[in-house]
């Protein structure tokens with residue numbers, strides 16, 4: 001197919017389409033959360049859903065994250081497929097008790113007899129002057145927990161497939177949407193489709209170094225890789241989908257070839273996904289030519305002031321620099 | 331109430347009491363039940379009444395003091411004891427013990443952390459409304475659980491969304507060893523709820539029949555109005571907060587208080603009432619006792635003879651999908667490699 005015939009969707013529209021298709025596919029799917037059908041419709045991801053499905057299937061709640069989460073959990077246990085939305089992951093922290101002590105262990109404590117087919121969508125990451133209470137990612141908080149799937153898409157087509165798979169999953173899924181991605185766009189197939197969440201997507205093929213990233217950081221790496229390819233440095237890029245569980249097989253074979261690993265992750269450095277990947281590589285016994293590297297946020301809360309904000313976040317130049325250093329012949 | 335109903339109510343009271351007493355007796359023998367247990371001696375009235383009034387399809391959510399409620403949903407005794415023994419045949423396959431049992435086929439759910447199970451009842455009730463079912467959800471909580479903020483969030487949401495939930499608070503005056511008056515200005519919880527716009531009801535009586543009639547009406551009301559009701563019931567726990575031994579040597583409650591409640595023991599009260607009312611009650615009672623003791627002995631045998639589970643990790647995830655998912659792409663999407671980035675707008679809503 002020629003690219004001009006391919007339909008493009010924004011990240012927000014892809015999420016919207018996934019929800020609409022899931023709601024058509026299964027009448028048990030419904031959406032709840034604070035202001036989900038009002039105003040900006042959660043970055044436009046919920047536009048026209050009330051018009052299409054009515055207020056029975058998408059509705060506003062009081063500002064009670066704990067009760068909302070228990071509500072969703074009770075409904076999921078009874079066979080419905082709720083999508084609970086938090087406009088920022090920071091608000092979701094109110095419901096840690098429900099996630100940690102109930103939802104994550106629901107299947108476990110029933111010895112596998114009870115299901116919790118619930119999706120919690122939360123917006124994460126960099127905004128504009130958002131300061132320390134509206135910009136966290138917290139993805140590793142949840143990934144640490146058994147019984148929960150944590151999913152973080154990096155592009156519109158990934159977002160659609162991953163959200164459809166999350167909604168239809170019989171396990172609870174925390175679906176993290178990096179805010180900077182909403183306006184990015186690419187080709188997204190029209191029909192509903194599902195992705196194997198535990199298989200990282202082999203996003204770029206290259207022989208020089210292995211890079212692993214997730215969410216918005218994948219977009220940053222793609223930008224860097226484009227520049228690097230101009231000077232003939234080819235990146236082997238893996239884009240994680242499910243952060244709580246991912247197959248390492250292809251990453252291992254890649255690192256065996258390139259002997260270099262860089263993990264790029266929007267979020268704090270300590271105890272991050274990067275730490276996990278690099279320890280897995282270390283445990284596998286693969287010999288590296290250069291010490292493993294990570295690019296993360298500093299271990300600090302996010303400052304508001306735009307000058308500091310720019311200092312806080314990394315960009316594609318930092319990725320290029322790290323790649324060059326890794327590829328330098330001694 | 332009909333004679334048959336009265337006898338059944340008495341039988342339920344006795345059943346729940348006797349199960350507790352036998353568990354307490356056996357608990358330390360051979361150290362085979364290795365999980366904390368919160369017994370409910372003295373508090374049998376509510377579960378006994380509910381046993382008669384709720385439907386199998388009504389869901390019940392309760393906390394750590396759950397044995398009575400498990401029996402009120404007619405949960406099998408064999409599976410209950412097997413769970414306490416940590417056996418594969420247990421209610422939760424040996425994963426939860428006494429504090430966190432759940433059995434979906436009888437719509438019974440519980441958990442130890444205060445108010446979490448209570449809170450899930452609203453989503454359960456919503457599912458009934460969503461699917462046009464006439465059943466209700468029953469949510470049980472203690473006075474201690476009503477100290478948690480989420481309890482009020484949940485009641486507010488049930489009111490606003492008109493959900494068929496029967497919220498019941500068993501006020502036994504203590505949270506572990508801390509009295510209500512050390513924790514709250516208002517000793518009655520239902521009074522705090524009046525401004526929430528929920529219908530409330532209050533029972534301060536050891537007469538199971540009064541409780542039965544009141545709850546019967548409340549259930550009728552919930553089913554016809556599709557609105558939640560909050561009921562507070564005064565009660566008292568005779569046993570320790572947790573475990574088979576008494577905890578009264580900590581002196582957190584006075585002998586005078588304990589004795590005054592024991593004098594009002596609902597089981598004794600009701601037995602004496604029925605002896606006066608029903609001619610051949612002594613005989614009926616003998617048969618009931620024999621039947622229940624047999625059932626309990628058999629359950630212990632079943633638990634002893636069952637096997638221990640040998641796996642646990644696989645229960646963390648279902649790793650299955652809705653039956654609606656047919657064509658699984660497994661990564662074979664015709665993705666475009668080109669993703670365009672646009673500058674985010676400065677003035678976004680959040």
Ligand SMILES: Cc1ncc(C[n+]2csc(CCOP(=O)(O)OP(=O)(O)O)c2C)c(N)n1
Pocket residue numbers: 394395442443444471472473474475476502504505506571
């Ligand atoms: C969130 C939480 N905090 C503390 C506890 C410890 N705890 C267990 S039972 C209990 C007392 C609860 O009192 P109440 O709700 O009145 O129930 P009762 O034990 O009297 O039946 C406490 C504080 C807990 N289980 N969960």
